[in-house]
Amino acid sequence: MMDQGLKRTSQIDESAVIGKEVVIGEHVTIMAGCIIGNHVTICDGVYLDFHVIIRDYVVIGKNSYVGANCILGEYTADFFISHKKQNSFLMIGEDAIIRSGSIFYAGTKIGKKFQTGHHVTIRENTIIGDSVSVGTLSDIQGNCEIGNYVRMHSNVHIGQKSKVEDFVWIFPYVVLTNDPTPPSEELKGVVLKSFAVIATSSILLPGVIVEGDSLVAAGAVVTKNVYQGEVVGGNPAKVISHISNIKNHITGTSVYPWRYYFKRGMPWEDSDYLTWYKKISEELKKEENSKLKY
Amino acid sequence: MMDQGLKRTSQIDESAVIGKEVVIGEHVTIMAGCIIGNHVTICDGVYLDFHVIIRDYVVIGKNSYVGANCILGEYTADFFISHKKQNSFLMIGEDAIIRSGSIFYAGTKIGKKFQTGHHVTIRENTIIGDSVSVGTLSDIQGNCEIGNYVRMHSNVHIGQKSKVEDFVWIFPYVVLTNDPTPPSEELKGVVLKSFAVIATSSILLPGVIVEGDSLVAAGAVVTKNVYQGEVVGGNPAKVISHISNIKNHITGTSVYPWRYYFKRGMPWEDSDYLTWYKKISEELKKEENSKLKY
Amino acid sequence: MMDQGLKRTSQIDESAVIGKEVVIGEHVTIMAGCIIGNHVTICDGVYLDFHVIIRDYVVIGKNSYVGANCILGEYTADFFISHKKQNSFLMIGEDAIIRSGSIFYAGTKIGKKFQTGHHVTIRENTIIGDSVSVGTLSDIQGNCEIGNYVRMHSNVHIGQKSKVEDFVWIFPYVVLTNDPTPPSEELKGVVLKSFAVIATSSILLPGVIVEGDSLVAAGAVVTKNVYQGEVVGGNPAKVISHISNIKNHITGTSVYPWRYYFKRGMPWEDSDYLTWYKKISEELKKEENSKLKY
Numbered sequence: 001m002m003d004q005g006l007k008r009t010s011q012i013d014e015s016a017v018i019g020k021e022v023v024i025g026e027h028v029t030i031m032a033g034c035i036i037g038n039h040v041t042i043c044d045g046v047y048l049d050f051h052v053i054i055r056d057y058v059v060i061g062k063n064s065y066v067g068a069n070c071i072l073g074e075y076t077a078d079f080f081i082s083h084k085k086q087n088s089f090l091m092i093g094e095d096a097i098i099r100s101g102s103i104f105y106a107g108t109k110i111g112k113k114f115q116t117g118h119h120v121t122i123r124e125n126t127i128i129g130d131s132v133s134v135g136t137l138s139d140i141q142g143n144c145e146i147g148n149y150v151r152m153h154s155n156v157h158i159g160q161k162s163k164v165e166d167f168v169w170i171f172p173y174v175v176l177t178n179d180p181t182p183p184s185e186e187l188k189g190v191v192l193k194s195f196a197v198i199a200t201s202s203i204l205l206p207g208v209i210v211e212g213d214s215l216v217a218a219g220a221v222v223t224k225n226v227y228q229g230e231v232v233g234g235n236p237a238k239v240i241s242h243i244s245n246i247k248n249h250i251t252g253t254s255v256y257p258w259r260y261y262f263k264r265g266m267p268w269e270d271s272d273y274l275t276w277y278k279k280i281s282e283e284l285k286k287e288e289n290s291k292l293k294y
Numbered sequence: 295m296m297d298q299g300l301k302r303t304s305q306i307d308e309s310a311v312i313g314k315e316v317v318i319g320e321h322v323t324i325m326a327g328c329i330i331g332n333h334v335t336i337c338d339g340v341y342l343d344f345h346v347i348i349r350d351y352v353v354i355g356k357n358s359y360v361g362a363n364c365i366l367g368e369y370t371a372d373f374f375i376s377h378k379k380q381n382s383f384l385m386i387g388e389d390a391i392i393r394s395g396s397i398f399y400a401g402t403k404i405g406k407k408f409q410t411g412h413h414v415t416i417r418e419n420t421i422i423g424d425s426v427s428v429g430t431l432s433d434i435q436g437n438c439e440i441g442n443y444v445r446m447h448s449n450v451h452i453g454q455k456s457k458v459e460d461f462v463w464i465f466p467y468v469v470l471t472n473d474p475t476p477p478s479e480e481l482k483g484v485v486l487k488s489f490a491v492i493a494t495s496s497i498l499l500p501g502v503i504v505e506g507d508s509l510v511a512a513g514a515v516v517t518k519n520v521y522q523g524e525v526v527g528g529n530p531a532k533v534i535s536h537i538s539n540i541k542n543h544i545t546g547t548s549v550y551p552w553r554y555y556f557k558r559g560m561p562w563e564d565s566d567y568l569t570w571y572k573k574i575s576e577e578l579k580k581e582e583n584s585k586l587k588y
Numbered sequence: 589m590m591d592q593g594l595k596r597t598s599q600i601d602e603s604a605v606i607g608k609e610v611v612i613g614e615h616v617t618i619m620a621g622c623i624i625g626n627h628v629t630i631c632d633g634v635y636l637d638f639h640v641i642i643r644d645y646v647v648i649g650k651n652s653y654v655g656a657n658c659i660l661g662e663y664t665a666d667f668f669i670s671h672k673k674q675n676s677f678l679m680i681g682e683d684a685i686i687r688s689g690s691i692f693y694a695g696t697k698i699g700k701k702f703q704t705g706h707h708v709t710i711r712e713n714t715i716i717g718d719s720v721s722v723g724t725l726s727d728i729q730g731n732c733e734i735g736n737y738v739r740m741h742s743n744v745h746i747g748q749k750s751k752v753e754d755f756v757w758i759f760p761y762v763v764l765t766n767d768p769t770p771p772s773e774e775l776k777g778v779v780l781k782s783f784a785v786i787a788t789s790s791i792l793l794p795g796v797i798v799e800g801d802s803l804v805a806a807g808a809v810v811t812k813n814v815y816q817g818e819v820v821g822g823n824p825a826k827v828i829s830h831i832s833n834i835k836n837h838i839t840g841t842s843v844y845p846w847r848y849y850f851k852r853g854m855p856w857e858d859s860d861y862l863t864w865y866k867k868i869s870e871e872l873k874k875e876e877n878s879k880l881k882y
């Protein structure tokens with residue numbers, strides 16, 4: 001079933017079922033009850049917990065963990081119409097932690113350091129950047145673009161055609177809708193710009209654009225665009241404040257724009273946002289200059 | 295374990311565990327890790343994906359697909375009280391697509407062409423019509439009546455004693471409640487009449503009746519009945535418009551009542567609502583006339 | 589693998605995988621596909637349904653039922669950082685009914701007569717009292733305190749650092765938040781005092797205290813403390829009534845404070861609240877007196 005040489009340093013439970021054209025790296029662990037389809041690549045250091053199902057055309061990056069009962073490369077609707085298995089790849093970057101019971105469809109591409117909670121669903125044709133985390137029970141409906149360092153908490157629903165830029169925070173039970181006149185065929189995705197914060201159980205109506213450094217308050221029903229620095233709340237949501245008015249409840253000091261005050265898990269964790277931004281800007285400038293030269 | 299004649303054309307993985315009084319049709323596929331109880335009927339062309347658990351007294355209609363890790367005929371509360379297995383049937387019509395991780399209880403009856411997303415829960419004593427779809431994570435609590443061509447999106451919660459008529463649309467995170475003075479024993483279900491549209495994250499309070507051709511806006515908290523053609527929104531919900539005022543955001547043309555403008559998946563997909571309605575009415579009339587004659 | 593003497597009266601499927609230092613009581617049932625780690629104690633009369641995964645250091649109390657595909661003792665974040673398995677215990681009291689697909693983390697302690705729906709997640713370092721029930725898809729985020737006789741319905745989200753006292757009712761899609769200025773490191777949990785009722789889809793903002801005998805109406809966004817006997821509703825929530833004004837919709841009689849009118853599943857089920865309260869108070873007094881004497 002496999003090139004025996006490949007699994008010298010890997011531990012594969014004898015109950016695992018492994019298909020054709022499967023490449024398994026070094027130091028891979030495959031626990032009891034796993035089922036692996038055809039054309040699958042499992043890179044070095046990957047750990048597949050009990051009863052993981054991997055369908056065809058899946059690539060799992062180095063040192064990733066896949067929790068018990070997960071399904072990777074799940075069938076899209078085409079499978080049920082044509083009875084043929086899809087051959088579009090699910091690509092998962094290195095250092096992923098995918099917690100148990102999660103289901104990812106074929107045809108989606110996910111960057112490095114991806115993390116999920118349990119029972120997360122991610123559908124087809126979605127592009128997800130690096131260092132993104134998605135909480136328990138969240139549901140990304142497919143055909144979405146998600147940037148880098150996006151943080152989604154539990155039970156977030158991202159409708160089709162949504163665009164979420166880098167460093168956006170989305171809290172529990174937020175829904176990004178997409179149909180302006182349901183039911184219709186005219187979907188308009190929501191756009192969340194970099195550094196926007198969307199608090200618990202708020203609803204973003206179809207086509208709404210939320211600019212960066214803004215805060216959508218818990219329970220807001222957002223029917224119009226939200227501009228830089230605004231705090232909006234209520235049903236329907238209105239501007240209720242400016243982020244500069246919100247202070248830490250203990251110290252009374254400023255807390256927004258959050259990028260200047262919050263570090264955990266961010267690329268500026270070891271310094272601060274401005275230092276990081278300066279460094280990254282210079283690196284980008286050098287890259288562009290070097291491109292121009294050759 | 296089975297009549298060998300029956301499985302001539304069927305493929306049953308050798309790891310599958312199959313109980314007594316099980317009838318398996320032609321061209322059935324049963325994948326690794328499936329566990330099938332007693333008194334189960336699996337009709338022609340059914341596909342049971344990996345690790346499906348089927349308990350006793352389940353009937354699965356022709357050409358249905360049951361996703362990985364699904365549980366069909368799940369134990370009701372009686373099982374934990376009496377330690378006896380139930381013997382009320384779970385009946386699933388033909389051409390169902392039940393996606394992975396879903397759990398259906400014993401004692402429920404589902405029509406043809408049923409479709410679900412992942413991790414859907416459907417409890418006992420519910421009657422579901424034909425061509426119904428239920429999105430990922432939705433939870434139908436039992437003792438409900440659901441008509442034909444009902445579309446529920448992700449994460450919909452249908453409380454006990456709800457009645458949902460034909461052609462109703464229910465969008466993500468909608469909750470149909472049932473207890474007017476919680477906690478109490480006096481449950482009053484919500485009634486959604488044919489052609490009603492219930493948008494994202496709205497809450498329907500106990501006993502509310504929503505008439506057809508109406509639209510409950512996203513985030514509405516509906517405390518009173520909604521009448522034909524009304525658009526209600528807000529917390530608490532008030533009449534905010536009439537459906538005739540809502541236009542397509544691109545073309546500016548009418549979009550409601552939606553049955554005249556939307557076709558996908560509907561029985562009038564190949565013509566239009568009025569043509570279909572005329573045809574169906576004549577057929578019904580003939581049937582009645584023929585009944586009268588004989 | 590086990591002391592053969594222990595399993596004389598127990599039925600363990602031959603496909604089950606059982607680790608080291610596992611103690612299994614009398615009349616235990618372990619179904620096909622179960623995987624049990626090390627240092628696990630399974631008390632008398634426990635029933636593990638198909639494909640249950642139990643990791644290390646788990647104790648399951650007498651006569652408990654664990655549904656198919658459940659994971660008990662799930663890895664905490666430390667596992668992914670240090671690659672070491674945790675050794676903090678998950679303790680589940682006797683007579684639990686844990687329905688299929690649920691995931692409980694290591695380091696949590698749960699009292700007697702615990703019940704859950706399906707796909708429930710309970711994270712680490714949470715203390716849960718006796719006779720608590722948690723509905724399908726609910727998500728208890730860890731580091732919480734939950735009292736006795738708490739009833740959570742489906743899809744409830746309990747943020748970290750929440751405190752829920754005895755006899756609290758929480759209805760579907762309620763969210764207890766904890767971050768006053770998201771994202772921040774300054775979490776303030778919500779406190780729900782004994783006998784509070786929190787209706788469907790309401791949101792409790794960080795640090796809010798809800799006193800007993802109060803009612804938070806469906807869809808309320810609660811930004812301030814709620815006092816004894818108040819009914820609050822709306823976005824943002826305001827006092828809209830007093831519980832004494834709410835009557836049964838059929839009989840027109842009082843229904844609140846609910847402890848005087850509702851009995852099912854409560855310790856006063858066979859008499860009434862006042863009789864029970866008198867009895868329990870006397871018992872406590874005797875205990876205190878006896879402590880004083882010795």
